[in-house]
Amino acid sequence: MDIVVWIISGLLAALFLMAGSMKLVKSKEQLVADPKMGWAEPFSEGLIKFIGAAEVAGALGLILPGLFGIATWLVPAAAIGLALVMAGAIITHARRAEWPNVVVTAVLLALAVFVAVERIGPQAF
Secondary structure (H helix, E strand, O other), X not given: OHHHHHHHHHHHXXXXXXXXXXXXXXXXXXXXXXXXXXXXXXXXHHHHHHHHHXXXXXHHHHHHHHHHOOOOOHHHHHHHHHXXXXXXXXXXXXXXXXXXXXXXXXXXXXXXXHHHHHHHOOOOO
């Protein structure tokens, strides 16, 4: 089961690293111009950058502590943090009636919760 948790952690890390980096690099105007990123319109640029930074930090936190065996408690903490970000994303997408995005985000939330539960319990380091 440890291998499954590593695979899911790696996939989540790659996804959140890409998504967070995009929010950090692009301006709010560039994000809003993308039809899939219209959710960003009511948010300040600072909040968008904060969300991006949280996603990048979460992505690194899912992998690096376990990989190096240092402060491994950060792995479930990162997974919980990403789950909270996804909970906020579900609310945002639901308010905009973006149902396909709600489904994808709910899956990501479930995967993050799975990693957190496994790394706190049976698959702890």
